[in-house]
Amino acid sequence: MNAVVLSPATVPALSVVVPVYNEMEVLPEFHRRLAAVLDTLQRACEIVYVNDGSHDGSGALMQQLAAADPRVVAVELSRNFGKEAAMTAGLDTARGEAVIVIDSDLQDPPEQIRAMVDQWDSGVDIVLMQRSSRAGESWLKRWTATQFYRVIGRIGEVDVMPNVGDFRLMSRRAVDALRTCRERTRFMKGLYAWVGFRQVVLQYDRDPRFAGETKWNYWRLWNFALEGITSFSTAPLKIASYAGLLVAMAAFVFGVYVMIKTLLFGDPVQGFPTLITVVLFLGGVQLMALGIIGEYLARVFVEVKQRPLYVVDTIKGHGQP
Ligand code: UDP
Ligand code: MG
Numbered sequence: 001m002n003a004v005v006l007s008p009a010t011v012p013a014l015s016v017v018v019p020v021y022n023e024m025e026v027l028p029e030f031h032r033r034l035a036a037v038l039d040t041l042q043r044a045c046e047i048v049y050v051n052d053g054s055h056d057g058s059g060a061l062m063q064q065l066a067a068a069d070p071r072v073v074a075v076e077l078s079r080n081f082g083k084e085a086a087m088t089a090g091l092d093t094a095r096g097e098a099v100i101v102i103d104s105d106l107q108d109p110p111e112q113i114r115a116m117v118d119q120w121d122s123g124v125d126i127v128l129m130q131r132s133s134r135a136g137e138s139w140l141k142r143w144t145a146t147q148f149y150r151v152i153g154r155i156g157e158v159d160v161m162p163n164v165g166d167f168r169l170m171s172r173r174a175v176d177a178l179r180t181c182r183e184r185t186r187f188m189k190g191l192y193a194w195v196g197f198r199q200v201v202l203q204y205d206r207d208p209r210f211a212g213e214t215k216w217n218y219w220r221l222w223n224f225a226l227e228g229i230t231s232f233s234t235a236p237l238k239i240a241s242y243a244g245l246l247v248a249m250a251a252f253v254f255g256v257y258v259m260i261k262t263l264l265f266g267d268p269v270q271g272f273p274t275l276i277t278v279v280l281f282l283g284g285v286q287l288m289a290l291g292i293i294g295e296y297l298a299r300v301f302v303e304v305k306q307r308p309l310y311v312v313d314t315i316k317g318h319g320q321p
Contacts, residue, residue, distance in 0.1 A: 012071075013043040014117065015096030019086035020049055023104045024056040025211035031065050034102075034110040038071065041117060046317070048073045049104075050090040053080035066316045073317030077310050084186040085310040087166060091175055093315065100169045106210035108167040112202070116169040119200050126192075126199035127169035128161055131206040141221075148225050155235040156228075158193040161201065168192070182309065183231070184302045187224075190232040230295050237296060240289035247285065 016034065020027065031047075038045045049062045049072060059076060066074040075093050077086065087101055098120050102108045108129065116127045149162040166188060170178065177195045216224075229236065 010044060012046040012096045013098065014038075014041065014045045015048055015094035015099045016045065016113070017048045017087060017090030017094050017099055017101045018050065018104045019052055019083050019090060019101075020054060020058050020062065020104045021052040021080065021083070021086070022054045022056045022058060024054070024058045024061060026105050026209075027058060027061050027065075029210060030104050030106055030110070031069075033106070034113075035069065035071075037110045037113050041114065046071050046073055046094070046096060048075060048090045048094050048317075050075045050086045050093075051077060052083065052086035053077055063316065073315065075315050076313040078313045079311070081310045083166075084188050087188065088179075088186065089310045089312065091179060094175070097172050098169055099172075099175050101166045103165075103167065105214075107207050108165075109204065109207060112167075112204050115202055119202065120169055120171065123198075124200050125171040125174045125197035126195075128164045128199055128201045129167040129204050130161065130201050131163045131165070132203040133205045140218075144218075144221065144225075148228070151225075152190075152228055152232065156190065156232040158190050158232055160189050160193050160228075160232075164189070164201070167204075171197070173197070184305075184307065184309065185227055185231050185299050186309070187228045187231045190228060194232075226295065230299055234296075236292045239292060243285055243289065247282065 016038070018030075018034075023030070034047065038047070047069070049065065051059045051062055051074070062072075062074045062076075066072040073093060075089055077089060081089075090101070091099060098117070100113060100116060102110065102113075112129060116129070119127045146162070149160065152160050153162075170192075174195055174197050177197075178191060181191050181194070183191075
């Protein structure tokens with residue numbers, strides 16, 4: 001191995017952060033390909049694997065990799081905290097002058113790292129990797145993704161780049177800025193965008209998963225979208241005000257119509273269909289408005305508890321036993 005070997009005290013030029021959750025089938029191949037790329041870079045690198053509470057053999061595999069390769073830092077979380085928290089743990093642990101975040105399922109090809117590092121060398125802070133194709137994903141997933149980027153682009157307070165995931169390079173100052181955001185509802189795409197700095201976008205072809213299966217189903221994706229919208233926009237809160245205003249104006253017009261009709265033609269008892277329609281409609285609108293307020297309230301509730309974002313079980317590497 002012609003890798004540059006790190007003493008515990010030196011700061012690596014590059015850290016690669018890899019969240020791992022039940023990826024036993026992929027991890028050896030992933031590490032082989034990543035290590036091969038890092039070998040060619042000729043600079044001090046570290047690989048931070050974060051085991052997000054896997055219950056297959058991923059944890060044990062990570063420990064083996066850490067024992068065999070001095071570049072590996074193995075962070076074990078105490079349970080599954082979710083990818084966003086696992087990435088945060090990785091970013092907190094990484095010491096590199098630049099940090100790359102990459103999925104462990106080989107959907108993000110490690111071979112792209114060379115191009116990313118070249119961009120960083122030319123002085124940019126952020127290198128975004130944009131998927132030019134999404135092989136192995138259904139049309140429904142692609143369509144919902146497009147719609148999500150449209151909505152967040154229109155009502156969100158930050159510009160989220162479409163088809164850019166977590167695969168990216170960040171300079172040290174960008175990582176430090178990102179680490180100051182300790183919010184619990186972590187919509188990373190929004191947080192990355194919030195940090196700003198000079199960025200370039202590189203295109204790449206996203207491969208299908210090497211093995212294993214995705215941890216995302218549509219229900220999780222829907223909740224993810226809600227998270228994104230509620231943590232970066234307050235527009236939905238205004239819906240109630242405007243819907244209320246519209247309904248009040250319509251009610252006024254309708255009231256005038258009913259009064260005139262009564263004066264002209266008298267008022268034999270009728271109107272049950274209109275009555276029930278109006279009552280049910282307004283009931284629905286009110287519940288929806290309450291629900292929207294509830295979504296925000298729930299996030300405030302989670303935030304005020306100020307719990308840590310993740311709990312570390314063990315860290316190996318960095319010269320630690
Ligand atoms: N992951 C994680 N914790 C989780 C779910 C996923 O650390 O709770 C990791 C997973 O091991 C992988 C990455 O996040 O490295 C992306 O997950 P996945 O491939 O399931 O998502 P997709 O690529 O389908 O968006
Ligand atoms: Mg994946």
